[in-house]
Amino acid sequence: MTFLRHSLAALLLLPASCAMADTTDYPLTVDNCGMDMRFESAPERVITIGQSATEILYALGLSDRVKGTSVWFTPVLPQFREDNEHIERLADNDPGFESVVSRRPDLVAVQYEWHVGPAGSVATREQFSELGINTYIMPADCDTKDNSTGGDGTRTGAFTPDSIYKGITELATIFDVQAAGAALVDDLRTREQKAVARARSLDLPADLSAVFWFSSPASGAAPYMAGRLGAPGYMMKALGIHNVIESDEEWPTVDWETVVRADPDIIVLARMDRRRYPADAIAVKRAFLENDPVAREMTAVKEGHIIEMDAHAMSATMRTIYGLETLADALSNMSFDS
Structure with a gap:
């Protein structure tokens, strides 16, 4: 198991075009926001708590695995509108713990740690774990961030899109859709570089x-x-x-x-x-x-x-x-x- 954890860590340090070259070997252990998550196989039933996790799963071609969504700020991206129409919305804001577990997920994908964390407004990670449900928090909300300060948390270091790319890479590995993850990361990196170059030219x-x-x-x-x-x-x-x-x-x-x-x-x-x-x-x-x-x-x-x-x-x-x-x-x- 230690070998698998180290292998995943090494994978995340590689360029996207190389990192996604292989298929996932299960069981897989991922260190996610300070907690080890073990996956015996790719999750089949996912509930999302947070629009970011939802749209990343859609972008990876995994809408068929998503059995319910929650916490929405804006309409879903246009390219995912048709997929999203057929997926149950549990709540516009915070869903209840019971409504999440009643959908029998094997993974709950989370945008904000304050929803699912030590003092989670929905539940703690331990509560889900006791029911055999894995949780995955997007690294952008815990890497270089202290959520114990209350409210929306305090950054301990500057955010960069690398934490977004890390989350995409890890989810693609968990679901064994590495090619889709590589394509998404490469597209976002290219758009990022073009936007910066355009502004700098002004x-x-x-x-x-x-x-x-x-x-x-x-x-x-x-x-x-x-x-x-x-x-x-x-x-x-x-x-x-x-x-x-x-x-x-x-x-x-x-x-x-x-x-x-x-x-x-x-x-x-x-x-x-x-x-x-x-x-x-x-x-x-x-x-x-x-x-x-x-x-x-x-x-x-x-x-x-x-x-x-x-x-x-x-x-x-x-x-x-x-x-x-x-x-x-x-x-x-x-x-x-x-």
Whole structure:
């Protein structure tokens, strides 16, 4: 078993085109977010808790294995719409533990550790394990991240898409669909490189700054702004943009006075279908920026440098690469002449 674990570790260090060359040897043990998961064969029945895990499985051609989904922020990607229509949605947000286990999964694939973890809102990993159900948490939510701090967690190191590629590679290995995993990783890497090259060719100002606004718990309340080490922080750094929010928290609440004082050149707004908080709605965000007597004086608002981005791209998911493309496209249509 030690040999298998080491073999998988070595596999993940290889380029995608090489790493996926072989078939999976079972039983397979995967060290996932600090817990060993043993697979006697490829899972046949999967429940997903989190849109990222769902869409990656779809992208790997595994929609027929998915028996239920939950936790959705935005509509499924268009290319997976037909597959998704035939799969039961257990809940738009957190599903109940009983509703998950009643579908008799042999794997629960999870986007956020706070859903399935030491203090999981759905259950702990141990609760699933006691029923013989494996759990897999996307590495992007535990690699370089401490989720014991509460809320959305705190980054202990900067997010990079490598953790997304690692999750794709591991899932492809678990399900023995290595070729599909290699193709997906290669496509995302290529798109990432092209988006960065496009933005870098724009000769943007060296001191260009931005904030990413996800939502707010109440109208006019301190917003949830992206910290410097999460997915938005990666996007900004990759394109040479300064994040005016210096926190290591994933989504800290920041008072508007601090944001206005920083006066960012760009404001990126999360667009989502979820309606947990008033400012989940893009129209509420825009109305606040346009009508608040202080916020409307910010440079980004006065210059119209406001970008709408898929909320799911602001999380550490494969859609982060799509968000990078959105940002690069928007920048190409903006003027920053002083």
